[in-house]
Amino acid sequence: MSFSAIRRIVSPKKAVTVAALAAGVAGVALGTAPAQAATAPSPSSAQSVAHKMIPNSAQYNAFSKIVEHESGWNVSAQNSSSGAYGLVQALPASKMSSAGSDWKTNPATQIKWGLDYMNSRYGSPVQAWNFWQANGWY
Incomplete structure (x- = not known):
């Protein structure tokens, strides 16, 4: 329904209120639409995935230390100077596509690639x- 149609039905003051309310609701709906950052897995969920994929505690702890240093368990971490990306900071980032087409957002895909x-x-x-401890990188 257009603003002019609302104006014909209700008083001008009510029309403005209704239009503002409609715009506000539309804005809220757009503002809460899933964005990539909003839908990115939390660090704890990425760690949970890694625990399942790396059952050996020594291997998991080593993997976790590297990921903590490289990305802070942020699936979408990107190094602005090199372009390295993801949990394990793959360079070039597109290398991770060999583990799955969802490499940009799926922690399991990034973990699989990193382990490999x-x-x-x-x-x-x-x-x-x-x-990494000897060199500050891996």
Whole structure:
């Protein structure tokens, strides 16, 4: 219903109130629409996913330390200077697409890719963490 149609039905003062209310409701509806940042998994949910994927406590702890240093468990963390992205700061970020098309937002996909990377390059998350401690990167 248009503003002019509302004006014909009710008094001008009520029409303005109704229009303002309608605009406010529309604004609230748009403001609460799911945004990427709003729908990103929380760090605790990403950690929960990692716990399920890495049952060995030593390997999980090493993986967790790397992720904490690299991204703070933020699935959408991005290094503004290098472009590294995600929990494990893949560079280029698109490398993670090999683990799944949802690599930008899914912690399980990022964790899978990170584990594969750590295992293939260092032998395990523990060995990747040892390298990180010695070098400040992995």
